[in-house]
Amino acid sequence: xxxxxxxxxxxxxxxxxxxxxxxxxxxxxxxxxxxxxxxxxxxxxxxxxxxxxxxxxxxxxxxxxxxxxxxxxxxxxxxxxxxxxxxxxxxxxxxxxxxxxxxxxxxxxxxxxxxxxxxxxxxxxxxxxxxxxxxxxxxxxxxxxxxxxxxxxxxxxxxxxxxxxxxxxxxxxxxxxxxxxxxxxxxxxxxx
Amino acid sequence: xxxxxxxxxxxxxxxxxxxxxxxxxxxxxxxxxxxxxxxxxxxxxxxxxxxxxxxxxxxxxxxxxxxxxxxxxxxxxxxxxxxxxxxxxxxxxxxxxxxxxxxxxxxxxxxxxxxxxxxxxxxxxxxxxxxxxxxxxxxxxxxxxxxxxxxxxxxxxxxxxxxxxxxxxxxxxxxxxxxxxxxxxxxxxxxxxxxxxxxxxxxxxxxxxxxxxxxxxxxxxxxxxxxxxxxxxxxxxxxxxxxxxxxxxxxxxxxxxxxxxxxxxxxxxxxxxxxxxxxxxxxxxxxxxxxxxxxxxx
Numbered sequence: 001x002x003x004x005x006x007x008x009x010x011x012x013x014x015x016x017x018x019x020x021x022x023x024x025x026x027x028x029x030x031x032x033x034x035x036x037x038x039x040x041x042x043x044x045x046x047x048x049x050x051x052x053x054x055x056x057x058x059x060x061x062x063x064x065x066x067x068x069x070x071x072x073x074x075x076x077x078x079x080x081x082x083x084x085x086x087x088x089x090x091x092x093x094x095x096x097x098x099x100x101x102x103x104x105x106x107x108x109x110x111x112x113x114x115x116x117x118x119x120x121x122x123x124x125x126x127x128x129x130x131x132x133x134x135x136x137x138x139x140x141x142x143x144x145x146x147x148x149x150x151x152x153x154x155x156x157x158x159x160x161x162x163x164x165x166x167x168x169x170x171x172x173x174x175x176x177x178x179x180x181x182x183x184x185x186x187x188x189x190x191x192x
Numbered sequence: 193x194x195x196x197x198x199x200x201x202x203x204x205x206x207x208x209x210x211x212x213x214x215x216x217x218x219x220x221x222x223x224x225x226x227x228x229x230x231x232x233x234x235x236x237x238x239x240x241x242x243x244x245x246x247x248x249x250x251x252x253x254x255x256x257x258x259x260x261x262x263x264x265x266x267x268x269x270x271x272x273x274x275x276x277x278x279x280x281x282x283x284x285x286x287x288x289x290x291x292x293x294x295x296x297x298x299x300x301x302x303x304x305x306x307x308x309x310x311x312x313x314x315x316x317x318x319x320x321x322x323x324x325x326x327x328x329x330x331x332x333x334x335x336x337x338x339x340x341x342x343x344x345x346x347x348x349x350x351x352x353x354x355x356x357x358x359x360x361x362x363x364x365x366x367x368x369x370x371x372x373x374x375x376x377x378x379x380x381x382x383x384x385x386x387x388x389x390x391x392x393x394x395x396x397x398x399x400x401x402x403x404x405x406x407x408x409x410x411x412x413x414x415x416x417x418x419x420x421x422x423x424x425x426x427x428x429x430x431x432x433x434x435x436x437x438x439x440x441x442x443x444x445x446x447x448x449x450x451x452x453x454x455x456x457x458x459x460x461x462x463x464x465x466x467x468x469x470x471x472x473x474x475x476x477x478x479x480x481x482x483x484x485x486x487x488x489x490x
Contacts (some may be wrong), residue, residue: 031223038222051205071225094320132204152201154404188196
């Protein structure tokens with residue numbers, strides 16, 4: 001699997017092992033394998049969370065939720081060779097829940113505090129997204145994920161499409177939209 | 193645009209720090225969490241198909257129950273039929289339909305807090321089995337590397353050192369690598385400094401034309417191009433090996449910025465840990481004493 005795996009060596013009974021081998025061994029009850037898998041997954045999930053969620057505390061909470069669910073459901077992995085794609089599926093589910101909750105909370109706050117205030121002075125919403133985080137917030141969830149998987153996590157388009165569970169042509173369209181919108185909002189030169 | 197966008201994302205979205213990883217790792221015990229499922233169910237973890245089937249059975253039972261019993265209950269609850277004097281033709285049907293429709297909607301099956309378990313699994317990435325090691329090198333007149341090309345001071349550490357060593361069980365790592373590839377005293381992954389202060393590190397991994405990292409992946413793949421950076425200019429003795437055998441690849445030249453003018457390509461058939469060592473060329477330079485980099489081919 002691609003890059004977000006940090007520079008970590010996976011050990012199994014003092015031998016080097018791939019993540020797939022670790023999953024297989026862990027499901028057989030091998031605690032050494034499970035702990036080594038814990039190292040690998042912790043880095044990977046935290047990497048995803050930290051590049052998608054802020055503040056940092058929220059990212060840590062999200063990563064912790066994902067890891068607990070992943071370890072408790074490790075038996076669900078059909079093909080150990082694709083364990084990281086399965087893990088990403090879990091991560092995405094939790095990320096979606098997190099975003100929904102955050103959106104609701106922010107809408108409630110907005111209604112309760114500001115919704116009734118008339119716009120007497122004609123204040124404009126800012127349209128200049130100097131901050132990359134702000135620009136990412138303007139993208140749809142799928143577009144944001146497509147962009148980050150390819151541009152930040154280093155997956156190929158084929159791999160990213162597989163991880164998101166969509167067709168490659170659909171993924172290409174998503175990515176193209178995300179590239180165009182983010183480049184425009186960041187003031188980057190036109191796509192080639 | 194693509195490079196600019198990638199750079200902007202790298203700068204704005206840093207990965208986790210070692211401290212964060214360690215804190216989270218200590219907060220979760222995989223053995224305990226994995227055992228949680230077993231103890232809760234009182235049996236080995238559920239098979240994935242069981243949950244949707246159980247949901248369907250419960251939903252069907254609830255639907256039948258409501259469909260068969262509630263109409264009777266509702267009829268019984270209605271007031272007595274109006275007297276003929278009221279006029280049957282104008283009286284409404286004593287059995288209202290609306291409440292039934294609402295009730296029929298009720299048997300929504302609660303998916304629980306772990307709702308993502310019910311979602312279809314993502315399509316899986318085709319995995320490959322490890323292959324025997326092959327690596328090729330080719331001289332580069334001048335590696336054209338974007339940013340990140342400043343030499344790292346001897347012994348210095350920056351963000352790229354992140355996780356270069358496995359914190360827990362370094363001895364175990366060293367022992368395992370000693371078994372696997374014949375290392376004697378120490379190992380490092382993407383970055384290493386010799387006792388003499390010579391630093392050697394991965395400066396870029398190019399995969400399908402895209403630059404990865406930092407942090408640079410310890411796991412590389414067939415087709416990846418590996419670039420190196422040395423802490424000093426001049427001729428360097430480079431060695432590579434696998435399975436306990438380190439072979440000198442010859443001298444390569446590092447430019448003024450430390451960029452090594454040779455790119456290494458992981459070729460078809462590569463597998464397992466791949467070791468590179470480097471040291472400044474001198475009468476006593478040897479493969480076994482140089483700065484060591486280990487990349488695991490996945």
